[in-house]
Amino acid sequence: MITDKRETELINFIRQDKLMKFYKSKEWFAVREQARRRDNYECQVCKSKGRYKRVQNVHHLKEVKTHPHLSLKLNNLQSLCIPCHNDAHERLKDVVEKKFMNVERW
Template sequence: MTEYKTEAQKKKFYRSGDWESLRQQALERDNHECQQCKREGRVHVDSIKVEGERKSVELNVHHKYEIEDYPQLALVLDNLETLCLNCHNKMHNRVFGEQKKKRWDDEMW
């Protein structure tokens, strides 16, 4: 079984034709909409390609069970869901621009 522990192994996987094909299936199944936003009653759809411009990345296809821990699920459609960048970052605890909560609410003096 293939492992996806190193950056090089992950890059190779995410550049593979098998992944790209399955990724497109997941996007189509999810109607090119963020599934987490949908669960929260919001709508976040993919950007539209404008001729002559680079398409902005709005959506990622997320592995519910990460490939480094569950390599056998790397190419299983039911393990994938479409997420917007913001929701995908939250799933991975990559939150930018927010201040960490203070440990105590006491005043500093």
Template sequence: MMKLFEDDYSIKANRLKFYRTKAWRMKRKEILERDGYECVHCKANGEFTIYEQREDGRKLLEIDHIKEIETHPHLKLDSNNLQTLCIRCHNKKHDRFQSKKNEWYMNDERW
């Protein structure tokens, strides 16, 4: 029964556990090499974002699951479901950390 919960990638702890495995580290390296250590979205738009590790240990490029691991766990190590993205493109894809404009000043009721 415990194995059932370990395969449930809707649980963040299980995803984090998977991302620490040797199989993931090896697949990550393979995808970085395949994509030439470049963000595929930036490259498609004529931009250039390459692999770099910052002083704080964070990496500029990430490996993205095209079909999310939460909904398609059987594709978690499928090379055709993985792509190299820079942090900016990865966050944009998942609509994370996008600044929301404060439009309070545009409300007619305020005046």
């Protein structure tokens, strides 16, 4: 288990843009492994389409940079294969661009 003090320290790494320190921490490795096990080591997007693909990445549903306090929360993590992970990030970019277009239009 992770102590509050250590969690605060890890969240501060993200806030200070020291993402590599976060991603190299044993706490991140531990929570990532918990997410993979919870998802049966399967890509959750492929699974929802009736396909089986082994997990390759663990994705933050709410991005660490905008939601640092959710970075170690199991329910913010999703096991994905690399193509689905790329898609997830492409979609995030789309949302930002669409929002931006709307701002311009109005």
